[in-house]
Amino acid sequence: xxxxxxxxxxxxxxxxxxxxxxxxxxxxxxxxxxxxxxxxxxxxxxxxxxxxxxxxxxxxxxxxxxxxxxxxxxxxxxxxxxxxxxxxxxxxxxxxxxxxxxxxxxxxxxxxxxxxxxxxxxxxxxxxxxxxxxxxxxxxxxxxxxxxxxxxxxxxxxxxxxxxxxxxxxxxxxxxxxxxxxxxxxxxxxxxxxxxxxxxxxxxxxxxxxxxxxxxxxxxxxxxxxxxxxxxxxxxxxxxxxxxxxxxxxxxxxxxxxxxxxxxxxxxxxxxxxxxxxxxxxxxxxxxxxxxxxxxxxxxxxx
Amino acid sequence: xxxxxxxxxxxxxxxxxxxxxxxxxxxxxxxxxxxxxxxxxxxxxxxxxxxxxxxxxxxxxxxxxxxxxxxxxxxxxxxxxxxxxxxxxxxxxxxxxxxxxxxxxxxxxxxxxxxxxxxxxxxxxxxxxxxxxxxxxxxxxxxxxxxxxxxxxxxxxxxxxxxxxxxxxxxxxxxxxxxxxxxxxxxxxxxxxxxxxxxxxxxxxxxxxxxxxxxxxxxxxxxxxxxxxxxxxxxxxxxxxxxxxxxxxxxxxxxxxxxxxxxxxxxxxxxxxxxxxxxxxxxxxxxxxxxxxxxxxxxxxxxxxxxxxxxxxxxxxxxxxxxxxxxxxxxxxxxxxxxxxxxxxxxxxxxxxxxxxxxxxxxxxxxxxxxxxxxxxxxxxxxxxxxxxxxxxxxxxxxxxxxxxxxxxxxxxxxxxxxxxxxxxxxxxxxxxxxxxxxxxxxxxxxxxxxxxxxxxxxxxxxxxxxxxxxxxxxxxxxxxxxxxxxxxxxxxxxxxxxxxxxxxxxxxxxxxxxxxxxxxxxxxxxxxxxxxxxxxxxxxxxxxxxxxxxxxxxxxxxxxxxxxxxxxxxxxxxxxxxxxxxxxxxxxxxxxxxxxxxxxxxxxxxxxxxxxxxxxxxxxxxxxxxxxxxxxxxxxxxxxxxxxxxxxxxxxxxxxxxxxxxxxxxxxxxxxxxxxxxxxxxx
Numbered sequence: 001x002x003x004x005x006x007x008x009x010x011x012x013x014x015x016x017x018x019x020x021x022x023x024x025x026x027x028x029x030x031x032x033x034x035x036x037x038x039x040x041x042x043x044x045x046x047x048x049x050x051x052x053x054x055x056x057x058x059x060x061x062x063x064x065x066x067x068x069x070x071x072x073x074x075x076x077x078x079x080x081x082x083x084x085x086x087x088x089x090x091x092x093x094x095x096x097x098x099x100x101x102x103x104x105x106x107x108x109x110x111x112x113x114x115x116x117x118x119x120x121x122x123x124x125x126x127x128x129x130x131x132x133x134x135x136x137x138x139x140x141x142x143x144x145x146x147x148x149x150x151x152x153x154x155x156x157x158x159x160x161x162x163x164x165x166x167x168x169x170x171x172x173x174x175x176x177x178x179x180x181x182x183x184x185x186x187x188x189x190x191x192x193x194x195x196x197x198x199x200x201x202x203x204x205x206x207x208x209x210x211x212x213x214x215x216x217x218x219x220x221x222x223x224x225x226x227x228x229x230x231x232x233x234x235x236x237x238x239x240x241x242x243x244x245x246x247x248x249x250x251x252x253x254x255x256x257x258x259x260x261x262x263x264x265x266x267x268x269x270x271x272x273x274x275x276x277x278x279x280x281x282x283x284x285x286x287x288x289x290x291x292x293x294x295x296x297x298x299x300x301x302x303x
Numbered sequence: 304x305x306x307x308x309x310x311x312x313x314x315x316x317x318x319x320x321x322x323x324x325x326x327x328x329x330x331x332x333x334x335x336x337x338x339x340x341x342x343x344x345x346x347x348x349x350x351x352x353x354x355x356x357x358x359x360x361x362x363x364x365x366x367x368x369x370x371x372x373x374x375x376x377x378x379x380x381x382x383x384x385x386x387x388x389x390x391x392x393x394x395x396x397x398x399x400x401x402x403x404x405x406x407x408x409x410x411x412x413x414x415x416x417x418x419x420x421x422x423x424x425x426x427x428x429x430x431x432x433x434x435x436x437x438x439x440x441x442x443x444x445x446x447x448x449x450x451x452x453x454x455x456x457x458x459x460x461x462x463x464x465x466x467x468x469x470x471x472x473x474x475x476x477x478x479x480x481x482x483x484x485x486x487x488x489x490x491x492x493x494x495x496x497x498x499x500x501x502x503x504x505x506x507x508x509x510x511x512x513x514x515x516x517x518x519x520x521x522x523x524x525x526x527x528x529x530x531x532x533x534x535x536x537x538x539x540x541x542x543x544x545x546x547x548x549x550x551x552x553x554x555x556x557x558x559x560x561x562x563x564x565x566x567x568x569x570x571x572x573x574x575x576x577x578x579x580x581x582x583x584x585x586x587x588x589x590x591x592x593x594x595x596x597x598x599x600x601x602x603x604x605x606x607x608x609x610x611x612x613x614x615x616x617x618x619x620x621x622x623x624x625x626x627x628x629x630x631x632x633x634x635x636x637x638x639x640x641x642x643x644x645x646x647x648x649x650x651x652x653x654x655x656x657x658x659x660x661x662x663x664x665x666x667x668x669x670x671x672x673x674x675x676x677x678x679x680x681x682x683x684x685x686x687x688x689x690x691x692x693x694x695x696x697x698x699x700x701x702x703x704x705x706x707x708x709x710x711x712x713x714x715x716x717x718x719x720x721x722x723x724x725x726x727x728x729x730x731x732x733x734x735x736x737x738x739x740x741x742x743x744x745x746x747x748x749x750x751x752x753x754x755x756x757x758x759x760x761x762x763x764x765x766x767x768x769x770x771x772x773x774x775x776x777x778x779x780x781x782x783x784x785x786x787x788x789x790x791x792x793x794x795x796x797x798x799x800x801x802x803x804x805x806x807x808x809x810x811x812x813x814x815x816x817x818x819x820x821x822x823x824x825x826x827x828x829x830x831x832x833x834x835x836x837x838x839x840x841x842x843x844x845x846x847x848x849x850x851x852x853x854x855x856x857x858x859x860x861x862x863x864x865x866x867x868x869x870x871x872x873x874x875x876x877x878x879x880x881x882x883x884x885x886x887x888x889x890x891x892x893x894x895x896x897x898x899x900x901x902x903x904x905x906x907x908x909x910x911x912x913x914x915x916x917x918x919x920x921x922x923x924x925x926x927x928x929x930x931x932x933x934x935x936x937x938x939x940x941x942x943x944x945x946x947x948x949x950x951x952x953x954x955x956x957x958x959x960x961x962x963x964x965x966x967x968x969x970x971x972x973x974x975x976x977x978x979x980x981x982x983x984x985x986x987x
Binding site for chain 1: 334335336337338339340341342343344345978
């Protein structure tokens with residue numbers, strides 16, 4: 001099943017619904033085979049009775065056997081809300097072309113972000129029975145679907161993803177205030193973007209979401225060729241967002257660019273973690289299970 | 304520099320293709336999109352320059368490839384002087400004719416030749432030749448100085464008469480194969496007599512520069528020589544005053560009028576001496592007698608020497624003239640005639656007896672009594688108009704001729720009735736009676752072969768001969784050589800024919816010897832004719848007498864096939880120059896040295912001949928200066944300064960080199976273009 005999580009394979013699936021189902025089902029099936037990881041909503045632990053505890057929670061069967069009172073604790077079944085903030089700027093359209101494996105086309109960063117979001121939505125709504133919402137933004141909020149547990153929410157979210165075509169530029173500061181209005185309920189906020197902005201600007205814009213008690217995760221989506229471009233000769237590069245042209249030489253990309261990009265990622269990670277934000281780098285040629293695994297980890301930690 | 308096919312240069316328009324490709328393709332470079340230029344820095348200047356450089360290299364290679372291909376088809380060539388200083392052939396020719404024996408001429412010539420060879424450049428090719436009666440090539444064109452020096456030092460003094468015509472002829476033949484300029488150094492005494500009759504024969508080809516090196520004092524000293532000797536080759540009776548004498552002509556070249564002593568030496572012994580007054584630059588005839596020689600071959604010499612206190616001879620080597628005399632009893636000649644024919648024997652016998660240089664005794668034999676005649680006992684046999692010949696005699700005559708004997712056949716009216724000429728075997732067509740024809744009543748001679756020994760120089764009055772009857776013989780079918788031909792009809796009736804048969808000869812006179820069928824016996828040329836015919840038929844002229852250097856002596860009859868008998872030649876130095884294989888097959892031998900040659904012919908006869916250098920070599924007069932200038936300037940092109948030869952320029956095609964460069968350009972273009980196109984794919 002692992003191969004169904006390969007982004008290059010998933011790119012061949014046109015329906016996001018099917019894609020998300022494929023990813024999540026494969027992922028969950030994989031989880032059940034893992035002895036190290038599991039969760040239950042029924043029994044959690046025993047705790048000694050202390051005065052003031054609700055007597056309804058005392059395990060009387062245990063008292064009968066041991067004449068000691070213990071409280072039987074269960075995992076609370078709470079509803080959590082997932083809100084995905086999807087960057088749909090023009091830079092997300094970038095792809096490094098056909099994938100190295102089997103000649104299948106490498107998905108663009110936008111596609112990869114869609115797959116990730118769709119998989120999360122499916123996992124959250126179908127498996128967790130939680131609510132989920134979507135905010136698509138570039139330099140302003142283009143579309144917002146409020147988190148909800150209503151039936152048909154998944155369909156709406158997937159349709160929103162389908163319509164989220166890359167355009168315009170990224171600007172975190174401007175749509176920020178809208179984020180805070182849209183994300184009122186406490187839950188998990190996932191920001192999927194390529195974060196072509198200064199790390200301090202990004203953290204400063206996203207940090208306020210944390211103040212609402214949200215768990216905020218930054219999924220930094222990058223194409224492998226963005227991290228390690230290998231120009232074989234001098235080339236004219238065009239910025240997808242600004243259409244600015246620049247002639248560069250391969251010697252630069254092999255040394256200075258690598259250092260700058262690595263520094264950017266490192267700085268973003270450090271600043272995010274300093275601000276209490278989770279940061280994860282997603283490379284578009286890696287499987288999607290990392291996204292789901294990260295979500296579940298946070299979800300579990302939130303209980 | 305030029306082009307053999309310049310119209311292919313129109314293909315240079317194809318140069319527009321790489322220009323088009325590079326100028327337009329550079330404009331349509333597809334920019335490469337990236338998410339953000341946030342982390343990129345501008346490398347415009349350096350990268351653009353880099354790209355331009357790279358493109359320019361590719362562009363230059365492509366342009367060069369097209370240009371070279373066009374150039375290759377246009378077939379360029381350069382005019383290359385086919386010889387520089389080192390490419391010029393140095394040709395050293397040393398004259399080794401007889402006159403070079405005078406003084407130190409020959410040594411001077413060799414020393415000069417060695418100096419010229421020593422001064423040549425190391426890489427220059429040189430060739431050594433020796434000039435005598437013919438041009439001898441001693442080396443091929445080589446650079447090795449040792450070989451060339453050895454060749455020069457190995458040149459021997461010769462006895463031949465030099466001939467500058469041979470030099471011109473040889474170099475014209477050389478110019479057919481050697482196209483490089485030739486620098487000809489001629490070391491010679493520039494003797495006037497070495498010039499050919501026609502100056503054009505000694506003109507050199509255009510690529511030959513002639514440098515003359517005259518050797519000798521320049522002014523010829525007085526030189527006396529025995530110009531000619533007239534002596535009987537065969538002598539029967541030394542006391543015969545009419546024959547036993549030697550006539551010599553003493554000549555002086557550049558000489559004052561002085562008295563000289565002329566001596567006759569026989570086998571090294573002086574038997575007669577005479578004092579003569581030789582006029583200035585003139586000739587004098589001397590008679591020395593008696594010629595008292597023993598039986599067999601005697602080696603005789605006539606020498607001219609100074610009287611006491613006389614003027615010294617500048618060239619003593621030519622003061623003697625050698626000849627050989629064979630003393631023997633008179634040889635018999637069988638004269639077979641018809642029963643009623645007594646006149647022919649009379650005429651022929653009288654003529655034979657009157658001949659000065661030969662001694663034969665005629666023995667008339669009636670044809671009816673000739674059956675038991677043994678031809679081998681006779682010097683030769685004459686068949687005078689025999690109608691019928693005993694078959695035993697005819698058979699023995701045939702064997703006799705094949706063995707080396709000779710027969711003279713006079714085919715008179717009786718022979719006309721026979722179907723064939725005896726011994727010769729030629730068919731008789733018919734008998735032609737000119738006296739019965741209308742007109743003069745006789746036929747005259749129209750054609751005489753003056754090169755044959757029987758005819759001599761052709762001045763014996765053959766043209767005055769009247770022929771009343773001639774037997775028409777099919778000479779062509781018989782393979783006989785026609786010596787005299789009559790003027791009748793379209794082809795003319797052969798009157799005198801000769802055919803070699805085995806080792807011997809058959810001479811046929813298609814008329815009689817009796818003064819009836821022609822008036823030959825009454826002609827003044829009859830005695831010389833009989834004399835020469837007798838000597839020719841007896842082979843005496845081959846056995847002895849005198850020859851000139853470089854003349855040939857016939858040892859074996861041509862066409863006789865290879866007989867088992869070997870010939871033998873002993874030259875004046877006592878060496879045998881013939882190998883065994885040559886002795887079994889050689890037909891003639893060239894007498895290249897002066898002195899006495901001992902010969903043994905294929906028919907078993909021995910002979911001794913005296914060989915003298917050509918007396919023209921004794922005239923030391925040099926070629927006039929203006930003639931020499933004309934000659935040395937004859938090699939250069941017209942109008943060119945004397946002695947300077949414009950080196951011939953030959954076009955050398957560069958096609959191969961241009962194609963090679965095009966191949967290199969194509970490979971380089973492929974390498975560069977592969978890198979470039981890789982970048983293009985990357986950018987796409």
